[in-house]
Amino acid sequence: MDKKWGDKRYYNLNYFLRNKFGCKVFKISLDAGFSCPNRDGTISKGGCIFCSERGSGDFAGDSKFSIKNQFNNIKSMMNKKWKEGKYIAYFQAYTNTYAPITILKRKYEEAINQEDVVALAIATRPDCLGEEVLDLLEYINKKTYLWVELGLQTVNDKTAKIINRGYDLKVFEKALSDLRNRNIDVVVHSIFGLPGEDKKDMIRTVKYLSTKDIQGIKFHLLHLIKGTPLMSLYENGELEFLDQNQYVNIICESIGMMSPDIVIHRLTGDAPRNLLVGPMWSLKKWEILNSIDKNLKDKDIFQGMYFNFTKNTLD
């Protein structure tokens, strides 16, 4: 087996971080208390139909506390288990470029000034990256290693409407080129199992992203969370969950298609047990990850092995 990425058959985040920083690097998820234009009525009030009450930041710190306090509380809990390491301050909950520029600057700087922080990760929407924000991100990128996460979820505009994403693919493409023109790394989220999508649709998203100038990807399984608008589709019988085998097979195929230069940050997501309606098998995260490793090995798949084929068969 090729030892290019340690003991994994894909370019995994741990491998990337260890190589870049020379030590173990942990992520600390923060909630800066921002909102989202897709929830506050600017674009819509409903939000993306899968988005939880905490703006997809269910494991982030508590926005009642300052960035500094959230960071240090989580860090000291982590220190009990792992004594050494560096940290990525991760602005995860809601839309983290959606606030007045002075507030954004203050919060980002508060985060990167904490001890042992080596990087900043900012999750946002592609339609919240105006010139002023881009200038600020460029400035931050010169001070520390930065990546920006964009929640694309799917390349299919028809699905984007169903999930109430609130922007179309052209908006994503502009944001991506604006960020890359400023040399800022981009990590894209995609979700498998969205309503109305079959395997062909999911693979279309993978193929599209594989050929883009992105530096990282997060693969997620669609989680049905209590209290989200997705519940009504489920109750009307309009949502079918992927089963574990289907998911593992799609992930393995996607790994084979993904450019070997793109870091895979995630192969499945986390959902709070008390809020998850389904699929319940997704709670067994280690079993899923082991099953992906096994499947890759059994089929002798490596990241990028179908990449040339991917490039030549784009829709």
Ligand code: SF4
């Ligand atoms: S853009 Fe993010 S925070 Fe806003 S509704 Fe969608 S998933 Fe939730």
